[in-house]
Amino acid sequence: MAKKRRKFTQCPNCGYTFEEANNYCPNCGQENHDLNVPVKHLIAEFFEGTLHFDTKAWRTLKCLILRPGLLTEKFNIGQRASYVPPFRLYVFISLIFFFVLALSKSTVTKQQEGATTLTPFPGVNIGSTAPDSLRNIDVAAVIKDSVAARLLEDSATAKLVNKAAALNTARKENLKWAELEAQVEKFAEGGEASKQKLLKNTSFMMFLLMPFFAYLLYLFYYKKRRNYVEHLMFSIHLHTFYFLLIIAAVVTAFIFPDLDLTGVVIFIMLLYLYFALKQVYKTSYVGTFLKLIPISFTYVLTLTIFLLGTLAISILLS
Template sequence: MKKNRRKFTQCPNCGYTFEDVNNFCPNCGQENHDLNVPVKHLLWEFLEGTLHYDTKFWVTLQYLLFRPGLLTEKFNIGQRASYVPPFRLYVFVSLVFFFVLSLRASRETEPLKKDLPPIEVPAIPEVRLGDSLLYARDATVITPERTPADSAVQNIDNPTFKMAMEKLVSFSKGGEVSRQKLLKNVSFMMFILMPFFGYILYLFYYRQRRNYVEHLMFSVHFHTFFFLLTILALGIEFIYSGFDVDMWVFWISMLYLYFALHQVYKGSYLGTFFKLIPIAFVYFFSLTLFFLGTLAISVLMS
């Protein structure tokens, strides 16, 4: 897509006098484009540059949502210029996804904060110097309330395991700070899981002698669809609180994966189904391990 430039007549950096054809200064290399405009113009330019926010974006979105596997197939046969690049689309959608997820997490913690009873601070009686020893003898030391988890951790004999459990208990009490830290690490985890899922597909379809990058593009498109679907489901949940996000996202994702595998790898419907079962099992088993590892890292780094 051609960029709409607001050109200078003279380079503000070195003073070179521009010609109409100069998009960059021949003298110093600075772009001939005026950025001193309202923020809304800069935001629109960002969307255009990132997603090609025109017909290309909407066609890409339409194919991604309603034609499982078609974008991957077109990428593999070389039809790429008409669609948003897979990684660029993934990064943008994942940023929106984790932003929405953090908003949901914050909204869930608000009722808990409102239900907490107010803390009453007892008045400290006035003590005369002559009564100080008597007061010290009768005084009781107020210690923070200990939970059953704290008591269980103190009974652990192994020092290493005890330290790890102390960190876990502390992390669980961290509230919003711990939640945001975990979300940040999960976003990085998903970025690592994406090429791993591509390798799973590479192993299951090894006989087709495809290059790994074809399986990787399938994984990128599938995870982008998953993020978009979850964003939509969370929006429905915000309107209708009884909506079961996890169940709907899981089954629609599995159905989408089935048709995407059939579209890209050209197996029969029955053969694709029998491929889907072990692929899904290995993927969710790997996802569980990745998440537990991410949780452990988040706790140890807290």
């Protein structure tokens, strides 16, 4: 749908007199469009410019939700003008996704501080008893006893040194754990700031996850001889649908707090991925299922690693 313009007769920037066909000033390049209008018009133009919020957007969302994989297939074969571009669609939906997450009720469980007791070095009392009399001394026996005593003393000293070194190492490890616990406690007590930082890092993590998942598809379907871009479009559309699904689940959970939708969401995710793989890669039902198992396992493992890494980075940077 063409953009509805409120045209000037003369350029406000350079004074050039417009012709009817001029959408931009031929002299300075400024757009021939009057922005001095009520706010509702600007909001409508924002949605139109960001996502072309018209029949194209509804057609795209309908195809994405109800026909798994079809939107990717149409993009790959060149039927693109009738649908919202994948990156633009992903950015818009992801903004809504993280906005909904930020507004949703989420409780941050504060871990109780574990008492870290640093084991002090035990006291070592080395005493020696001197004889009361030096009379009637057997010189050979004294020499023999003194050598044995020296060996015993050296052995005891070595044991004490080793024990002290081990205790010192344990003390340093305890200090490191104490510092880590302090970082976790600081992050947990950060409240809204920590939450926003985690959401920001998660959004960046998901952006990195998409091309990584596309590479996994490239490996699993290497024999199909598809370009990497085709797998990337599949990954973008898949994660866009997942965002929409989680948004719906979060809103539903907000309305019905006692309703647990975790199992339903996971089932829909797997079902959608199954039909999307079959639609795009043209494999049989059994072949698609056999591919779905390792792809799903690898994806869950990768997602877990990415999430743990994101949480660790958020804590260390707090």
